[in-house]
Amino acid sequence: MKLLQGKTVLVTGGSTGIGRAAAIGAAKAGADVAINYRSSSAEAESCIAEIEAAGQRGLAVQGDVADPAVAGEFIAKAVEGFGKVDVMVSNAGICPFHSFLDMPVETVQRTMNVNLLGGYFMCQAAARQMVEQGHGGAIVAVSSISALVGGEYQTHYTPTKAGLHSLMQSAAIALGKHNIRCNSVLPGTILTEINKDDLADMEKRARMEARIPLGRLGAAEDLAGPIVFLASDMASYVTGAALLVDGGAFVNLQ
Ligand SMILES: NC(=O)C1=CN([C@@H]2O[C@H](COP(=O)(O)OP(=O)(O)OC[C@H]3O[C@@H](n4cnc5c(N)ncnc54)[C@H](O)[C@@H]3O)[C@@H](O)[C@H]2O)C=CC1
Numbered sequence: 443m444k445l446l447q448g449k450t451v452l453v454t455g456g457s458t459g460i461g462r463a464a465a466i467g468a469a470k471a472g473a474d475v476a477i478n479y480r481s482s483s484a485e486a487e488s489c490i491a492e493i494e495a496a497g498q499r500g501l502a503v504q505g506d507v508a509d510p511a512v513a514g515e516f517i518a519k520a521v522e523g524f525g526k527v528d529v530m531v532s533n534a535g536i537c538p539f540h541s542f543l544d545m546p547v548e549t550v551q552r553t554m555n556v557n558l559l560g561g562y563f564m565c566q567a568a569a570r571q572m573v574e575q576g577h578g579g580a581i582v583a584v585s586s587i588s589a590l591v592g593g594e595y596q597t598h599y600t601p602t603k604a605g606l607h608s609l610m611q612s613a614a615i616a617l618g619k620h621n622i623r624c625n626s627v628l629p630g631t632i633l634t635e636i637n638k639d640d641l642a643d644m645e646k647r648a649r650m651e652a653r654i655p656l657g658r659l660g661a662a663e664d665l666a667g668p669i670v671f672l673a674s675d676m677a678s679y680v681t682g683a684a685l686l687v688d689g690g691a692f693v694n695l696q
C-alpha cells in the first residue's frame with residue numbers, strides 16, 4: 443500500500459517549487475491533493491495535471507494566504523471536493539531580500555502576514571476540520587534552516603520561519619489529544635523561484651555550495667520525501683519535531 447493511500451492532502455503555495463513537489467509527491471504516494479495558489483492559474487493547472495497523471499484527484503483553489511478568510515475557504519472547497527482533510531502542508535511564503543536599516547515597513551508587514559500569520563490561520567482552519575472529523579491528521583509546516591540561523595538580508599524573514607517552527611511545537615501540544623501531529627521541515631537552500639535573483643550571484647552561490655557536505659544546493663523534489671514521511675502513518679509517533687533537509691549545511695561550522 444502507498445504511504446498516503448486514501449488521504450486528502452492540502453498544500454498552500456502548491457503550484458511552484460517546494461509546494462508543487464510536495465503536492466506531486468503526495469499524489470504519487472496515493473493522496474488526493476488540493477492546492478492553494480496565489481495568482482498563476484497556468485502553473486496551478488499544470489500541477490493539477492501532474493497530480494492526475496499520478497492517478498489521483500487534484501483541485502486548485504486561488505487565494506492569498508495573508509487574508510485570514512482564505513484559510514476557511516480553502517478548507518471548505520477541499521471538503522466539498524474530497525469530503526475530508528487529513529494533511530495540511532503549510533508552505534506558501536515569500537522572501538523579498540532587503541537590507542535591515544532601510545527595510546520598508548510594508549515589506550516587513552507583508553512578509554509576516556504571508557509567512558507567519560498565513561501559516562497560522564491555514565493550520566488552525568485545517569485543525570478545526572480535523573477535530574470535527576474526529577480521526578486525527580497531520581500538519582507539516584515548511585519552516586527553514588533560517589529558523590535556526592540568520593541572514594543579513596532576511597531580518598524580516600527569518601523570524602517568520604522561527605515562528606512557524608515554534609507554532610508547530612505549540613500546536614503539537616494543543617492538538618495531541620485529537621491525534622493531530624504537527625511537525626516542520628527546515629529546508630536549507632533549495633533552488634527555486636524565491637531565491638533565483640539572490641543566487642544569480644555566482645560567487646555567493648559557490649560559497650553556499652562549498653559549505654554543504656553533500657556538495658550541492660537542494661532541489662524542490664528533495665523536500666517531497668521528508669514531507670510525505672511526516673504526513674504519513676510511518677511517522678505516527680512523531681510530533682513537535684523539526685526535520686532539517688539541508689544537505690548537512692547547518693552542522694558544518696568549520
Ligand atoms: N527555496 C529555499 O531555499 C527555501 C524555501 N523555504 C520556504 O519554502 C516555501 C516555498 O518556497 P519555494 O518553493 O522555495 O519558492 P516558490 O516561490 O516557488 O514558492 C512559494 C509559493 O508560495 C506562493 N505564495 C506566495 N505568497 C502567497 C500568498 N500570499 N498566498 C498564497 N500563496 C503564496 C507562491 O505563489 C509560490 O507558489 C516558502 O515558505 C519558503 O520560505 C524554506 C527554506 C529554504
Ligand SMILES: C[C@H](O)[C@@H]1OC(=O)[C@H](O)[C@@H]1O
Nearest residue numbers: 537586588630631636637
Ligand atoms: C529564500 C532563501 O534562499 C532561503 O530561504 C530560506 O529559508 C533559506 O534559509 C534560504 O535563505
